[in-house]
Amino acid sequence: xxxxxxxxVEDDIQIQNFMVYTLENAGFxxxxxxxxxxxxxxxxxxxxDLILLDLGLPDMxxxxxxxxxxxxSGVPIIIVSARDQDKEKVTAxxxxxxxxxxxxxxxxxxxxxxxxxxxxxxxxxQKEEVEKPDDAVYTNGEICLDNGKHMVYKSGQEIxxxxxxxxxxYLFMRNPGKVLTYHTILQKIWGDGYGDDTQVLRxxxxxxxxxIENNPAKPEYxxxxxxxxxxxxxxxK
Numbered sequence: 001x002x003x004x005x006x007x008x009v010e011d012d013i014q015i016q017n018f019m020v021y022t023l024e025n026a027g028f029x030x031x032x033x034x035x036x037x038x039x040x041x042x043x044x045x046x047x048x049d050l051i052l053l054d055l056g057l058p059d060m061x062x063x064x065x066x067x068x069x070x071x072x073s074g075v076p077i078i079i080v081s082a083r084d085q086d087k088e089k090v091t092a093x094x095x096x097x098x099x100x101x102x103x104x105x106x107x108x109x110x111x112x113x114x115x116x117x118x119x120x121x122x123x124x125x126q127k128e129e130v131e132k133p134d135d136a137v138y139t140n141g142e143i144c145l146d147n148g149k150h151m152v153y154k155s156g157q158e159i160x161x162x163x164x165x166x167x168x169x170y171l172f173m174r175n176p177g178k179v180l181t182y183h184t185i186l187q188k189i190w191g192d193g194y195g196d197d198t199q200v201l202r203x204x205x206x207x208x209x210x211x212i213e214n215n216p217a218k219p220e221y222x223x224x225x226x227x228x229x230x231x232x233x234x235x236x237k
Contacts, residue, residue, distance in 0.1 A: 004049040004118060008032040009039040009065065010080065011058050015103070019052060019080075022107040023114075036060035040068055048075055050118060052110075053097075055081040055088075063092065070096040076117035080105070086227040090181050093228070098178055116177035116234065123176075138173035141235030143212055143221060145173045154212060164189070165208045172222055172232035181229040205230065 006023055010016040011034040023030045031046060033039050036057045042048065051069065055062035066077060079092045082103040089100045098117045101110065135148035144153045147170065152159045161169065167189050171180070182198045190200065209216040223231050 003027055003029050005029045005031065005047060006114070007039065007042055007046075007048045007051045009034075009036070009051060009057065009062070010054045011035065011056070012054075015054075015080075018107075019110065022110060026111060034058065036062065036065040039065050043069055043073065050076045050078070050114060050121075052078050052080050052114075055079060055083055055092075063095065066092065066096055074121075076121045078113055078117055080110075090183070090228055093179055093181050094183055100179070119234070120175070120177050136174075138170075140173060140176055140232065141221065143169075143173070145170060152212075159211050161208065161211060162204075164204050165211065168204055168208055169212065172230070176232045176234045179225050179229055179231045183229075185229060 006028045008016055008019050008023070008030060010019065010032070013034075016032050016034070020030050020032050031042055031048070033042055034057070036059050039051070039053070039057075043051070053062050053065060057065070062079065062081070066079075069075070069077065076098045077096065078099045078101055079089075079097045080101045080103065081088070084102045092100055098120070099113050101113055137147070138145045142155045145151075146153070150166070152161055152166065152169065168185070171185065171188055182201060186198070186201055205222070206216070209219055209222060212221055213219045220235065221232060223233055225231055
């Protein structure tokens with residue numbers, strides 16, 4: 001069985017050893033480097049499936065590594081950093097990171113974030129290979145979105161959404177488990193003209209939740225990431 005290869009980019013040797021030990025025990029193949037330059041070289045030389053990237057590296061900022069890698073690769077990148085300000089998280093997610101894990105963290109949380117990122121990456125790659133995006137059918141728990149027919153179902157019953165509600169749900173159904181910032185959502189659905197005005201987004205989100213959630217006050221599908229954006233939770237049927 002071929003195991004995924006994970007690149008750990010971390011200059012704190014204790015944290016690096018902890019992550020390597022955790023990942024190897026879980027069956028992953030691991031490469032670990034302490035600098036941004038080595039991380040980029042490793043990405044060029046090796047077939048890496050996911051990157052755990054610290055921001056505070058000795059030779060360059062981790063954000064620069066993120067930008068460089070995103071020039072040619074779409075592999076999942078999870079930021080692992082002590083920087084816990086919402087602004088830092090939003091910038092990283094907007095610039096191409098798939099997730100943001102704040103130090104300190106547990107082995108359980110680390111593994112959960114990795115599983116979600118890999119699952120999402122493989123699912124999206126598979127859909128791109130075998131389906132035309134406009135004809136794709138996306139399923140998450142009781143929710144099914146058939147983009148070919150432009151219809152949404154919950155537990156087999158059709159849900160009637162406005163065009164804006166449909167576009168919002170479609171965006172999240174295509175990105176399960178991934179945090180989408182307010183800026184990203186506004187740009188993809190409404191375009192650049194809305195800037196960071198989240199009032200229209202909150203209004204459409206509220207109406208969408210009323211139609212897809214069992215209890216809109218306690219959403220089970222589209223969760224709020226306070227100060228950052230929203231995330232669609234992956235649910236079993």
